[in-house]
Amino acid sequence: MEVLVFGAGSLGSLVGGLLARQHRVTLVGRDPHAATVDADGLTVDGEIECHVDPAATTEIPADAAPDLAIVTVKAYDTAAAADALSDCDPEIALSLQNGLGNEALLAERLDCPVLAGTCTYGAMLPDPGRVTCTGVGEIVLGPREGGESEPADRVGMAFDEAGIETTVAADMPRRAWEKLAVNAGINGVTALARIENGGVLSEPASEVAEAAARETARAAREAGVDLTDEAAVAAVRRVAEATAKNTSSMSQDVLAERRTEVDAINGTVAERIDAPVNRTLAALIRAWERDRGLR
Structure with a gap:
């Protein structure tokens, strides 16, 4: 091919x-x-x-x-x-x-x-x-x-x-929303806290990551996609465990002082529903980007 x-x-x-x-x-x-x-x-x-x-x-x-x-x-x-x-x-x-x-x-x-x-x-x-x-x-x-x-x-x-x-x-529509829940729960949290993916498996980061995932699941359901809160949180934990030593893509962007994809991840969730955790994560990353002249 x-x-x-x-x-x-x-x-x-x-x-x-x-x-x-x-x-x-x-x-x-x-x-x-x-x-x-x-x-x-x-x-x-x-x-x-x-x-x-x-x-x-x-x-x-x-x-x-x-x-x-x-x-x-x-x-x-x-x-x-x-x-x-x-x-x-x-x-x-x-x-x-x-x-x-x-x-x-x-x-x-x-x-x-x-x-x-x-x-x-x-x-x-x-x-x-x-x-x-x-x-x-x-x-x-x-x-x-x-x-x-x-x-x-x-x-x-x-x-x-x-x-x-x-x-x-x-079933790619459901899988796409589940991936968004994983990214919403891991990327912004790890980028702001400067931790590897496995860091979201324990407090205090896990509370924020899981809340972001639950908000994403609610946005999925409002869009007509059957994704439960439990499934979204389980997906975050599963990926974080499998990639515990990895640096998330958003963390890599922050470390390299590049513009992130926060608009397409946490920002997307916050645009669709009342999602205070995703809205806060997006706002903090955007503030960092503006300070660095990246947007």
Whole structure:
């Protein structure tokens, strides 16, 4: 399969690198990472070790015609990603992003099936040309509105062929909300407290994380998705336990003084319902971003 990964940061580089063990992959990212990969290949270390040679560039090649475009940019860059990808006309697109609404935005601008996905693989980009897998997880993907589809089965098979733990699911709307609950409970808390993911398993952080997850479950139910408070909290604890030593993506952004995805995570929940915990987490992260001139 011809695969283009748009947004080859840590997660995009890991997924693209693993796919490159079996498929033809082009990574679209930033220099110096892209230039290093193009010249010397990509080294994957940590929980998975390999060296692969995908193509890498800072812009989509003019002759690109991917069977699959994987979108891993920050949520606030989704519109720009959709505009860029519309020129290369992918056969299938898959979002592995945080937050809600990314798939709908991609579907508005791309003339192809758009799949939703979640990923619990942990990834960090310590040096140009090297991505570290900090935890082996799973990719779950399927039609963004639920149900079954041939494109989802085709992508799932391609991921399986590359040795990526993959599930093709018919209930992606519920899984997307559960992922949002996990992100709402872990990301903002760990970023503000400067703790690893496992820190939300005990007080005082667990109280805040679980309250954020329960608010997200309530927002899901108001949107017509059956996600109980108990299931949302259990998902937070399950992911925090499995990734206890990991640094969340929002914590990585704060440590690197980059803009975060708080608007697409805690902010999304606070926009939909009266959610004081998510509203407070979002406000504090936004205040930090403004102080750093990031918004």
